[in-house]
Amino acid sequence: MKKLILLGAQFRLNFSSNVFFVLQCTLVFLLANSTVSSILYGGFVGRYYTNLDKDRTFFLSSAVDNHVAFADSEGFYRLAEEISAISGVSGVGYQMEESFLAGKNDDTIVRGLILSGDMAKIQYPLSQGRWFGSGDDAGGQTQVILGGEIAGFYETGEVATLYRLTVTDEGMQYVPVEARVIGKMRAPAFALSLNYASTQPTYTDMFEPYHSLILTDDLSLICTDDVRFPMLSLLVFAERRADLQAVREELRRYGQPFDFNEVDQFYDAAISFRLANQLPTTGVMILGILFGVAGITYLGVYQNMKSIAVYHLCGMSRKGCAYINVALNAAMMVVSLLFAFLLYCVPSVQDYLFRRTMFGTYNLLFSAAFISVVIGISFLISYGFSKRSPVLTLRRFE
Amino acid sequence: MMLIELKKIDKIYRNGQQSFQALKEVDLSIREGEMVAVQGKSGAGKSTLLHIIGCVDSFDGGSYLLDGTDVGKLKDRGLARIRNQKIGFVMQDFALVPKLSVYENIAVPLYLSKSVRLREIRDRVEKAAEDVGLASQLHKLANQLSGGQKQRVAIARAVVNSPKIILADEPTGALDAATAGEIMALLKKQNERGTTVVIITHDDSVAGSSGRIIRMKDGKILGSQ
Ligand SMILES: Nc1ncnc2c1ncn2[C@@H]1O[C@H](COP(=O)(O)OP(=O)(O)OP(=O)(O)O)[C@@H](O)[C@H]1O
Ligand SMILES: [Mg+2]
Numbered sequence: 087m088k089k090l091i092l093l094g095a096q097f098r099l100n101f102s103s104n105v106f107f108v109l110q111c112t113l114v115f116l117l118a119n120s121t122v123s124s125i126l127y128g129g130f131v132g133r134y135y136t137n138l139d140k141d142r143t144f145f146l147s148s149a150v151d152n153h154v155a156f157a158d159s160e161g162f163y164r165l166a167e168e169i170s171a172i173s174g175v176s177g178v179g180y181q182m183e184e185s186f187l188a189g190k191n192d193d194t195i196v197r198g199l200i201l202s203g204d205m206a207k208i209q210y211p212l213s214q215g216r217w218f219g220s221g222d223d224a225g226g227q228t229q230v231i232l233g234g235e236i237a238g239f240y241e242t243g244e245v246a247t248l249y250r251l252t253v254t255d256e257g258m259q260y261v262p263v264e265a266r267v268i269g270k271m272r273a274p275a276f277a278l279s280l281n282y283a284s285t286q287p288t289y290t291d292m293f294e295p296y297h298s299l300i301l302t303d304d305l306s307l308i309c310t311d312d313v314r315f316p317m318l319s320l321l322v323f324a325e326r327r328a329d330l331q332a333v334r335e336e337l338r339r340y341g342q343p344f345d346f347n348e349v350d351q352f353y354d355a356a357i358s359f360r361l362a363n364q365l366p367t368t369g370v371m372i373l374g375i376l377f378g379v380a381g382i383t384y385l386g387v388y389q390n391m392k393s394i395a396v397y398h399l400c401g402m403s404r405k406g407c408a409y410i411n412v413a414l415n416a417a418m419m420v421v422s423l424l425f426a427f428l429l430y431c432v433p434s435v436q437d438y439l440f441r442r443t444m445f446g447t448y449n450l451l452f453s454a455a456f457i458s459v460v461i462g463i464s465f466l467i468s469y470g471f472s473k474r475s476p477v478l479t480l481r482r483f484e
Numbered sequence: 485m486m487l488i489e490l491k492k493i494d495k496i497y498r499n500g501q502q503s504f505q506a507l508k509e510v511d512l513s514i515r516e517g518e519m520v521a522v523q524g525k526s527g528a529g530k531s532t533l534l535h536i537i538g539c540v541d542s543f544d545g546g547s548y549l550l551d552g553t554d555v556g557k558l559k560d561r562g563l564a565r566i567r568n569q570k571i572g573f574v575m576q577d578f579a580l581v582p583k584l585s586v587y588e589n590i591a592v593p594l595y596l597s598k599s600v601r602l603r604e605i606r607d608r609v610e611k612a613a614e615d616v617g618l619a620s621q622l623h624k625l626a627n628q629l630s631g632g633q634k635q636r637v638a639i640a641r642a643v644v645n646s647p648k649i650i651l652a653d654e655p656t657g658a659l660d661a662a663t664a665g666e667i668m669a670l671l672k673k674q675n676e677r678g679t680t681v682v683i684i685t686h687d688d689s690v691a692g693s694s695g696r697i698i699r700m701k702d703g704k705i706l707g708s709q
Binding site for chain 2: 087088089091092095098099392393395396397398399400401402403404405406
């Protein structure tokens with residue numbers, strides 16, 4: 087307690103520069119964490135799906151291209167059924183992407199993913215409600231799970247009227263769709279995109295009636311910036327006891343199968359590449375920041391020399407004199423981290439800095455590393471000072 | 485028994501290649517309750533001697549017994565404890581922390597003491613401030629005070645932890661004659677209460693009013709009277 091009082095006094099001595107230090111560190115934490123996590127955020131995506139058996143879930147690419155003729159929706163269904171019938175395959179999933187109007191005044195354009203029955207086997211984390219097929223089915227009524235801001239406009243359990251964009255002979259039209267809101271996705275939401283759009287003739291009206299619908303205006307939901315998944319694939323689920331090698335062989339007759347692990351590997355390679363590109367600039371930035379911190383620490387220690395010499399006279403050990411700076415810096419860093427976290431929770435900060443990021447283990451590790459380095463720096467500087475006797479300081483000020 | 489007992493103390497300042505011997509085999513004994521003035525030309529080694537007595541600086545030869553403790557054997561922490569418990573410093577430039585309040589400046593030794601409890605601090609600071617006539621100025625910042633007031637704060641801080649020794653390095657050097665007299669009176673008052681006082685001074689009248697005068701020249705003690 088008494089030490090804390092002295093620490094507080096020490097903070098007040100260089101009040102302005104300490105406040106600037108805290109502000110600077112706060113921004114550094116935000117900035118660096120945003121950079122680090124946006125570099126690494128892909129790593130989270132692979133770990134995002136619950137209920138996913140990565141060995142037994144295949145992307146089957148180019149099967150649709152090779153076997154379904156232009157504008158032949160019937161052919162698409164037939165292909166899906168044929169593949170479902172392969173021994174060892176428990177289901178084939180696909181989904182459509184469409185535009186909807188929703189929101190308070192039905193004026194927000196949001197993207198919708200219409201899931202086939204098997205597609206809904208891949209669950210995304212929810213903040214509220216339940217996933218498709220896990221409650222009563224309400225007699226085939228369309229069920230919708232919401233993500234992003236529009237989730238705020240509806241209550242779970244409510245029946246919402248959405249407007250779906252369709253192409254008719256008279257041009258584009260919005261057709262009302264009634265849907266029961268059964269859950270809301272946890273932010274930031276990621277969903278895989280297979281890039282089937284109902285504006286393409288082959289897939290028009292593929293889903294009648296709509297059953298499972300994900301609706302979101304959260305940009306990260308469908309990660310189009312990183313083409314993570316083989317486009318225009320079907321998802322093939324293998325049975326628990328299936329001979330995976332045999333299933334794979336069978337699938338090869340239609341197209342190219344990748345299991346989820348393989349896709350993750352491609353993605354990891356892409357991330358490594360991105361890391362290699364971004365790390366040097368980020369590294370230089372962080373290094374610059376560290377030099378700044380070193381400079382500020384040095385200045386702080388120098389400014390504190392007189393008061394520390396006084397404490398030394400009054401019975402502070404040399405070690406204590408060195409540590410008080412370290413302790414002060416450490417305390418300020420912790421406060422900065424706290425501020426940074428509070429700022430992180432502000433929605434607009436989230437929007438601009440962390441839209442494509444997740445605040446996770448990596449950030450914590452990075453922050454911990456950053457704090458350690460700063461404390462290390464201030465320790466070295468303070469320690470260098472403590473080797474010189476405070477008497478010299480006293481003499482200098484005499 | 486002697487409170488302070490220095491035997492053949494050497495002090496050598498080293499700066500890279502250069503070295504300078506500031507104290508040469510200094511012998512000095514001071515009894516408890518004495519008031520001692522140290523005089524000598526500039527550069528004679530007075531401050532150096534005071535710093536060694538005060539356990540803020542190390543020495544290179546000889547031995548130093550303080551209240552029965554062999555100071556030469558103490559490490560960083562032991563020295564710190566002695567400075568905190570047994571010694572109070574009063575410096576020519578006051579050595580206050582300018583942006584802290586009078587109260588906080590006086591309280592510093594108590595914050596650093598292991599044996600003082602937090603709730604004792606207020607009482608002790610107020611009492612020390614009253615002793616030097618600053619009871620009404622506790623909330624002021626140290627840099628808002630006059631020189632004389634600053635030196636009173638320094639004295640209050642020096643005595644707040646009830647030390648055995650007060651070491652004063654030209655405490656009146658920066659003050660006018662009248663204020664200097666007041667400060668000397670305060671130091672004398674402490675001495676009358678039993679505190680040992682060692683005071684470096686150029687002022688003969690100050691020296692004259694102390695019990696013993698030690699004269700130094702070129703790092704040696706010429707003699708005492
Ligand atoms: N850090 C140092 N390095 C080298 N020489 C030093 C150092 N500190 C003091 N000295 C030298 O030691 C000698 C004694 O210094 P000291 O400060 O003890 O003198 P003093 O008697 O207090 O003088 P004054 O009356 O001017 O305060 C001086 O010659 C000074 O130059
Ligand atoms: Mg001197």
